[in-house]
Amino acid sequence: MSVLEIRHPLIRHKIGLMRRAGISTKNFRELAQEIAALLTYEATKDLPLENYELDGWCGPVQVEKISGKKITIVPILRAGIGMLDGVLSLIPGAKVSAVGVARNEETLQAHTYLEKLVPEIDERLAMIVDPMLATGGSMVATIDLLKKAGCKEIRAMVLVAAPEGIKAVKDAHPDVTIYTASIDSHLNDQGYIIPGLGDAGDKIFGTK
Numbered sequence: 608m609s610v611l612e613i614r615h616p617l618i619r620h621k622i623g624l625m626r627r628a629g630i631s632t633k634n635f636r637e638l639a640q641e642i643a644a645l646l647t648y649e650a651t652k653d654l655p656l657e658n659y660e661l662d663g664w665c666g667p668v669q670v671e672k673i674s675g676k677k678i679t680i681v682p683i684l685r686a687g688i689g690m691l692d693g694v695l696s697l698i699p700g701a702k703v704s705a706v707g708v709a710r711n712e713e714t715l716q717a718h719t720y721l722e723k724l725v726p727e728i729d730e731r732l733a734m735i736v737d738p739m740l741a742t743g744g745s746m747v748a749t750i751d752l753l754k755k756a757g758c759k760e761i762r763a764m765v766l767v768a769a770p771e772g773i774k775a776v777k778d779a780h781p782d783v784t785i786y787t788a789s790i791d792s793h794l795n796d797q798g799y800i801i802p803g804l805g806d807a808g809d810k811i812f813g814t815k
């Protein structure tokens with residue numbers, strides 16, 4: 608598994624803006640989608656291409672198209688929804704497989720309460736989106752269920768990653784690449800990433 612911190616100036620700038628205390632729901636939401644689009648650009652830069660010919664304005668012309676596996680985007684509910692439109696802005700034809708994972712507060716284990724996968728997901732490249740990779744529990748559970756459904760190629764895009772979450776994914780799924788806008792310092796006692804963004808779900812949905 609590798610983790611790629613994408614240090615593009617636009618991403619550095621936008622993730623910086625997201626850290627401001629008191630940021631509005633509108634601004635937070637817009638920045639999450641914009642960074643998601645920029646991460647998508649990076650996470651798709653090795654997709655294979657094939658040539659084909661079409662009728663151009665001056666006659667036949669050779670062009671290229673993306674070949675190989677089709678893509679399914681996998682938002683982890685609910686905060687992953689906050690990155691979905693950004694990904695779709697670059698891959699508008701992608702199908703969406705929603706996954707809901709919650710933590711059982713007694714066992715502290717992640718459990719799946721929603722698994723709405725697209726048909727033939729085993730033939731697709733799965734791109735998971737979740738703004739915060741904190742403990743890694745939800746991400747590992749989502750990768751587990753995608754692999755159980757037959758997915759062979761899985762990538763993940765997160766806005767901010769904690770070293771603890773990166774390690775958890777790396778230990779459980781060394782074949783999955785994570786693309787992130789920032790690797791932050793650590794998790795605090797409440798499981799928040801420091802410096803992080805605070806509660807990304809609340810900030811995206813305005814539930815605070």
Ligand code: URA
Nearest residue numbers: 741799800805806807
């Ligand atoms: N989930 C969040 O929304 N923020 C964190 O810092 C950790 C988990």
